[in-house]
Amino acid sequence: MLIETLQLLYQQGWLTSIFKGSVVTILLGLLGMLLGILVAVPLAITRWRRIPFLSQGVDAFTGVIRSVPGLLVIYLLFFGSVEMVDRVGEFFGFRDGLRSAYSFIMGTISIGAISAAYSIEVLRGALQAIVPGVIEAARALGFTRLTTYRRVIAPLMFRYALxxxxxxxxxxxxxxxxxxxxxxxxxxxxxxxxxxxxxxPLLFYMIAGFVFLFITWSSQRVFNVLERSLNRGFRR
Structure with missing residues (x-):
């Protein structure tokens, strides 16, 4: 039984295919998370500052994305843009190349949109956890608004939001x-x-489960290191 399993994985090349699929999964997750954070930071600040109309728009975005299944978000973004992307690719002359990368691009955007909706709420909560006196002290020291965000608010926000x-x-x-x-x-x-x-099916779905388990376990170790680094110098 073990020999047959090894032959199935090695000789037929499924192990290599699973490795390539795992790389795609990690890239998709990293790029989607990065895109989500890049979108979430300014939108979270917008909600925190309660900017009229804009904060209501951000609230609507997070409410809609978090209220529907992630699969529906992917369907809407993917099938809602396929015709427009084909037209753009045909106009500029790279339709075939755009089609081949379309699944990865829209997958990244979809995962990024879902990630952003949840990250906005996390970052907004972290911003609200910052003691107002810290910001007032920065202003009393003559920090500009940009310097205050860069040197005071942003580090504390990511520490609380980690x-x-x-x-x-x-x-x-x-x-x-x-x-x-x-x-x-x-x-x-x-x-x-x-x-x-x-x-x-049992063999390959178990392998997929172990790969996801390894990815999440490794990620947790990285976050533990980051948490110790960000908490250095703070009283527990």
Whole structure:
């Protein structure tokens, strides 16, 4: 039984395919999380500052994205833009190249949108946790508004938000499995194809589960290091 399993994984090349799918999953999660944070930071500050109209728009965005299934968000963004992207690619003469990368691009945008909606709430809560006296002290020292954000608010915001962002990352890396519905060859898609061809679903889905477990375990270790680094010099 063990020999047959090894032959199935090595000789038929499924182990290599699973490795490539895992790389796609990690890249998709990292890029989606990065995009989500880049979008979330200014929008979280907008909500925190209660800027008229803009903060209501941000609230509507987070409310809608967090209220519907992630799979529906992917469907809407993917199938809602495919015709427009085809027209743009045809106009500029790179339709085929854009089509080949379309699944990954829209998958990243979809995961980024979901990640951003949750990150906004995490960062807004972190901003509200900052003691107002700290900001007032920075202003009393003559810091400009930009310097105050860069040297005082941003470091404290990420320190308070790290635990929540850890949860968002764990959710994001698991949400990458949803992108398999648009044909992207990530870990779950490769595992499903392998399970169908070899008629060994338990084997390949268990492998996929262990890979996700390893990714999330490794990520937790990284966040633990970051937490110790950011808490250095602060009283527990």
């Amino acid at each position: 635990g929540g962002l850890n949860n968002v990352w764990q959710m994001t890396i698991k949400d990458t499995s949803l992108v398999s519905v648009v044909g992207l060859q990530e870990l779950m898609r490769v595992s499903a194809i392998a399970a169908g061809i070899t008629h060994s």
